Amino acid sequence: MTLLDAKLVSMRFGGVVALSDVNVHQEAGETLGVIGPNGSGKTTLVNVITGHLTPQNGAVLFDGAPLLGRKPFQIAAAGLSRTYQSVRVFSELTTRENIATALLDAPRPLPSEGVAETAEWLGLTPRFDARAGSLTLYEQRRLEILMRLVQQPKLLMLDEPVGGLSSAEVRATINLLSELKARCTIFVIEHTMKVIRELADRVIVLVAGEKIADGPPAEILSDQRVIEKYLGSVDA
Ligand SMILES: Nc1ncnc2c1ncn2[C@@H]1O[C@H](COP(=O)(O)OP(=O)(O)O)[C@@H](O)[C@H]1O
Numbered sequence: 001m002t003l004l005d006a007k008l009v010s011m012r013f014g015g016v017v018a019l020s021d022v023n024v025h026q027e028a029g030e031t032l033g034v035i036g037p038n039g040s041g042k043t044t045l046v047n048v049i050t051g052h053l054t055p056q057n058g059a060v061l062f063d064g065a066p067l068l069g070r071k072p073f074q075i076a077a078a079g080l081s082r083t084y085q086s087v088r089v090f091s092e093l094t095t096r097e098n099i100a101t102a103l104l105d106a107p108r109p110l111p112s113e114g115v116a117e118t119a120e121w122l123g124l125t126p127r128f129d130a131r132a133g134s135l136t137l138y139e140q141r142r143l144e145i146l147m148r149l150v151q152q153p154k155l156l157m158l159d160e161p162v163g164g165l166s167s168a169e170v171r172a173t174i175n176l177l178s179e180l181k182a183r184c185t186i187f188v189i190e191h192t193m194k195v196i197r198e199l200a201d202r203v204i205v206l207v208a209g210e211k212i213a214d215g216p217p218a219e220i221l222s223d224q225r226v227i228e229k230y231l232g233s234v235d236a
Pocket residue numbers: 013016017018036037038039040041042043044045
């Protein structure tokens with residue numbers, strides 16, 4: 001079943017073409033990886049799909065319904081949530097209070113036993129009374145994921161979920177995301193190829209706003225054009 005279908009999406013900022021006729025298709029249950037150099041339009045693609053930006057052209061269908069023109073909270077209510085490249089939690093509030101705000105925003109909130117069980121799974125229970133700003137980046141990224149999971153998304157878009165983490169934390173996050181696949185469909189932007197190689201069923205490559213490749217990771221990560229335009233410059 002097709003969950004996400006974005007067609008011919010184009011987004012310009014003044015003279016900057018951030019996305020140019022980009023097509024993205026994702027099946028329910030399929031983990032889609034997105035790679036590409038900095039500034040290639042990866043975050044812009046998530047911003048367009050989740051209603052944070054309105055593109056000049058294109059159409060986005062989620063679960064068969066058009067998304068463009070709908071607000072982020074309406075899109076989240078339809079089951080499409082995202083995390084941010086720079087983690088966004090309320091740093092002055094405790095972990096527990098951050099979770100409470102996410103529950104208030106959720107039209108179909110996870111029942112409280114589910115919240116407790118998910119927090120435990122994420123290792124956040126001992127941090128419930130700590131201010132979110134005092135958590136490590138790793139814990140904050142997990143809290144942000146928890147705040148989305150209490151809204152029971154069908155599709156969760158993760159923008160560089162291992163950015164800034166240590167190699168042990170990257171390992172733990174890959175394990176977490178592979179378990180997360182049982183709860184929702186995952187769309188993941190990453191520069192760490194280990195994440196893409198281990199988790200993605202399919203990967204798309206954006207370069208200067210254009211999708212230059214789309215296919216299975218083994219094929220895409222050894223594609224000469226992809227290596228020339230991107231992989232040659234990252235720590236793969
Ligand atoms: N809100 C914005 N206003 C103006 N330019 C933007 C905005 N968001 C992104 N851009 C530009 O669009 C291009 C793509 O950015 P982005 O989607 O953040 O790339 P990536 O996530 O792949 O690093 C860049 O040139 C960036 O400077």
